[in-house]
Amino acid sequence: MLDSVGALTGSPWIYAVVAVSILFDVFLPVLPSGFLVITAATAAAAGSGAAAGSATRVVGDVPDLMLLALCAATASVLGDLAAYRLAWRGGPRWDRALARSRRLASAQERLGAALARGGGALVVLARFAPAGRSVVSFGAGAAHRRVREFLPWSALAGVAWAAYSVGLGYFGGQLLGANWIATAVSLAALFGAGAGAAYLMRRPAPVVDPAG
Numbered sequence: 001m002l003d004s005v006g007a008l009t010g011s012p013w014i015y016a017v018v019a020v021s022i023l024f025d026v027f028l029p030v031l032p033s034g035f036l037v038i039t040a041a042t043a044a045a046a047g048s049g050a051a052a053g054s055a056t057r058v059v060g061d062v063p064d065l066m067l068l069a070l071c072a073a074t075a076s077v078l079g080d081l082a083a084y085r086l087a088w089r090g091g092p093r094w095d096r097a098l099a100r101s102r103r104l105a106s107a108q109e110r111l112g113a114a115l116a117r118g119g120g121a122l123v124v125l126a127r128f129a130p131a132g133r134s135v136v137s138f139g140a141g142a143a144h145r146r147v148r149e150f151l152p153w154s155a156l157a158g159v160a161w162a163a164y165s166v167g168l169g170y171f172g173g174q175l176l177g178a179n180w181i182a183t184a185v186s187l188a189a190l191f192g193a194g195a196g197a198a199y200l201m202r203r204p205a206p207v208v209d210p211a212g
Contacts, residue, residue, distance in 0.1 A: 014040050014068070015067060015068065015071045017036060018033070018036050018037055018040060018068065018071055018072060018075070019071050019072075019074070019075040020075075021033040021036050022037075022072055022075035022076050022079060023075045023078055023079045023082070024079065025079070025133075026079040026080060026082065026083045026133055026134050026137055027079075027083065027134070029130065029131040029133075029134055033072075034165055034187070034190050035183075035187060037068065037072050037162070037165040037166060037169065038165055038166075038168055038169035038172070038183060038186045038187060038190065039169065039183055040068055040169065041065060041068060041165070041166045041167075041168070041169025041170045041173065042169040042170070042172055042173035042182050042183055042186065043173070044064050044065050044068070044169075044170065044173070045065075045169065045170045045171070045172070045173025045174045046173050046177060065166055065170060068166055069162045069163055069166045070162075072158070072161070072162035072165065072166065073155075073158040073159045073161075073162035073163075074158070075158075076127070076133075076154075076157070076158030076161060076162065077151075077154050077155050077158045079133075079137075080133065080137045080150075080154040080157075080158070081137075081147075081151070081154070083134065083137035083138050083141065084137050084138075084140050084141035084147070084150060084154075085141060086138075086141065087137070087138045087139070087140070087141025087142040088141040088142070088144060090141075090142065120149070120150070120152070120153030120156075121153075122136065123136055123140075123150070123153035123154055123156075123157050124153060124156055124157040124160055125197040125200055126157070126197070127157035127158065127160065127161045127197075128161060128164075128193045128194050128196075128197035129194050129197040129198040130194050130198060132197065132198065133157075137154070164190070164193065165190060168186040168189050168190055169182075169183075169186050172185055172186035
């Protein structure tokens with residue numbers, strides 16, 4: 001798969017494949033969006049390394065990485081908004097289905113408290129945690145949180161996740177070359193961040209004493 005994605009790096013199709021995968025993995029978290037971003041960035045890093053070592057410069061390697069990150073971040077936000085709007089408009093039947101999920105109920109409660117305090121770090125953390133993006137996006141919509149409370153944090157989460165994923169692939173490719181070892185190491189770092197984010201999300205929120 002590394003060779004296939006690498007062959008598409010210089011083609012606009014790579015952005016379409018990455019965007020579709022990221023857009024829909026809020027509904028199907030099993031889609032390999034992170035793998036695609038990292039593999040594409042690894043292949044682009046190899047191309048840029050080859051260009052640096054040759055007399056002929058390969059034009060567009062760095063812009064490709066920038067466009068890849070922009071594409072990933074944009075698709076991430078659009079997917080979040082789609083899930084948010086779907087849950088918002090779901091109606092009583094949808095609300096009852098969400099209420100049966102303890103995970104969603106807990107996410108709604110914590111997300112509402114975080115946004116009410118003017119902070120939304122939970123949205124950013126959730127973007128890295130396995131299926132956390134889905135839980136928070138659906139939870140925000142089902143709880144009818146205002147879009148101006150949710151959208152800025154969703155955008156920050158998308159940019160952070162895209163930059164981290166592209167950076168892992170790029171620097172992994174620069175250090176280890178465009179091979180399965182570089183991709184595996186970068187994926188391990190991405191999964192490690194996801195595990196850390198999931199751990200932080202599971203921690204109980206601190207109880208604040210009103211009396212001080």
